[in-house]
Amino acid sequence: xxxxxxxxxxxxFGQLGTIAREVEVAVGRATQALLTGDGEIAEQxxxxxxxxxxxxxxxxxxxxxxxxxxxxxxxxxxxxxAALRMVGELERMGDLSVHVAKVARLRVPGVxxxxxxxxxxxxxxxxxIDMVGQVAALIESRDVDAAKALAEDDEEMDRLRRVSFRExxxxxxxxxxxxxxxxxxxxRYYERIADHAxxxxxxxxxxxxxxxxxx
Amino acid sequence: xxxxxxxxxxxxFGQLGTIAREVEVAVGRATQALLTGDGEIAEQxxxxxxxxxxxxxxxxxxxxxxxxxxxxxxxxxxxxxAALRMVGELERMGDLSVHVAKVARLRVPGVxxxxxxxxxxxxxxxxxIDMVGQVAALIESRDVDAAKALAEDDEEMDRLRRVSFRExxxxxxxxxxxxxxxxxxxxRYYERIADHAxxxxxxxxxxxxxxxxxx
Numbered sequence: 001x002x003x004x005x006x007x008x009x010x011x012x013f014g015q016l017g018t019i020a021r022e023v024e025v026a027v028g029r030a031t032q033a034l035l036t037g038d039g040e041i042a043e044q045x046x047x048x049x050x051x052x053x054x055x056x057x058x059x060x061x062x063x064x065x066x067x068x069x070x071x072x073x074x075x076x077x078x079x080x081x082a083a084l085r086m087v088g089e090l091e092r093m094g095d096l097s098v099h100v101a102k103v104a105r106l107r108v109p110g111v112x113x114x115x116x117x118x119x120x121x122x123x124x125x126x127x128x129i130d131m132v133g134q135v136a137a138l139i140e141s142r143d144v145d146a147a148k149a150l151a152e153d154d155e156e157m158d159r160l161r162r163v164s165f166r167e168x169x170x171x172x173x174x175x176x177x178x179x180x181x182x183x184x185x186x187x188r189y190y191e192r193i194a195d196h197a198x199x200x201x202x203x204x205x206x207x208x209x210x211x212x213x214x215x
Numbered sequence: 216x217x218x219x220x221x222x223x224x225x226x227x228f229g230q231l232g233t234i235a236r237e238v239e240v241a242v243g244r245a246t247q248a249l250l251t252g253d254g255e256i257a258e259q260x261x262x263x264x265x266x267x268x269x270x271x272x273x274x275x276x277x278x279x280x281x282x283x284x285x286x287x288x289x290x291x292x293x294x295x296x297a298a299l300r301m302v303g304e305l306e307r308m309g310d311l312s313v314h315v316a317k318v319a320r321l322r323v324p325g326v327x328x329x330x331x332x333x334x335x336x337x338x339x340x341x342x343x344i345d346m347v348g349q350v351a352a353l354i355e356s357r358d359v360d361a362a363k364a365l366a367e368d369d370e371e372m373d374r375l376r377r378v379s380f381r382e383x384x385x386x387x388x389x390x391x392x393x394x395x396x397x398x399x400x401x402x403r404y405y406e407r408i409a410d411h412a413x414x415x416x417x418x419x420x421x422x423x424x425x426x427x428x429x430x
Contacts, residue, residue, distance in 0.1 A: 088300070
């Protein structure tokens with residue numbers, strides 16, 4: 001009985017890792033669509049999100065059946081509830097990738113990001129993709145030290161967002177209102193993806209140690 | 216035993232209603248700070264958020280103890296897990312009010328919103344405050360018809376957001392980049408508050424009927 005329980009729990013974490021990998025791909029492709037003005041890739045990201053939503057429902061069903069049938073207490077209970085929350089956050093990260101793809105789609109065949117701002121977006125997306133990749137690995141390894149290290153990457157994201165605001169609000173910003181608005185919202189989407197990554201890492205720490213890291 | 220269980224469950228929903236009322240106040244005050252450039256009110260909203268976070272923790276503790284001690288199944292289990300999610304969404308709505316207050320604070324003693332855009336922000340905030348107020352009432356009444364009606368207010372929010380984008384991206388936008396960026400982000404914050412309100416309403420429908428409304 002207990003063995004079946006741990007098999008089911010492992011299978012839920014396996015599914016969470018799979019979704020995290022799909023989110024990692026979604027962020028990468030949405031950024032590619034954004035920086036190349038490729039409407040087809042943008043559409044792919046938007047339609048692939050349904051698969052993430054479907055897997056979320058599966059994980060929820062599995063977690064509920066585990067809660068109902070196995071009646072776990074204490075640590076096990078917290079683990080399953082943490083898994084339910086992690087899948088909610090992963091789904092939001094998928095939605096945020098869709099938002100990035102939709103900004104790209106809106107400007108096709110043009111490119112939403114002015115050439116001199118491309119490096120900033122490239123850096124933001126690189127940080128976000130790296131964090132999502134780390135989250136996928138963390139869910140699989142449950143490595144507490146690696147989970148704690150993720151918060152540092154989030155500081156890099158905050159720094160990049162400050163840099164981009166400084167540029168687009170400077171007096172010699174040459175691109176006008178529309179790209180500034182696009183960049184402000186894109187910055188917000190990447191920042192939120194990073195926030196969710198940190199939050200999932202904190203939940204992994206909690207699952208393993210029973211304690212929530214102070215943020 | 217079962218009676219104690221339902222008392223505890225009612226108490227959790229009572230706490231959720233209290234937090235929703237605090238969020239309603241926070242959205243209203245953040246908007247007031249935003250439209251008047253009142254830095255003191257902005258600070259109050261920012262510091263009051265700690266109380267919402269604290270109550271969130273209390274609700275989580277109560278929900279966990281109910282899950283551990285009473286070992287609920289099926290419908291009761293789903294209700295408690297729904298409550299855990301609702302409190303997570305309410306906390307996010309509080310965070311979003313803080314974001315609005317921080318935009319206000321950044322421009323003090325000035326006002327972030329140009330005079331001709333004040334009506335748009337007033338309407339967005341009125342819709343958001345009304346939706347949060349309805350959510351508070353819904354949590355208390357568990358009125359399924361009222362919960363379903365909330366989705367219509369969300370359409371009004373989407374319309375307002377489209378209107379504001381049209382204005383700030385029009386060729387004769389006179390206010391330059393900074394207010395446009397502020398308004399784009401503010402629109403995003405109010406929209407997310409409304410999204411969370413709809414999501415909570417859907418969870419209330421689910422708790423009562425066992426079915427999630429299609430959105």
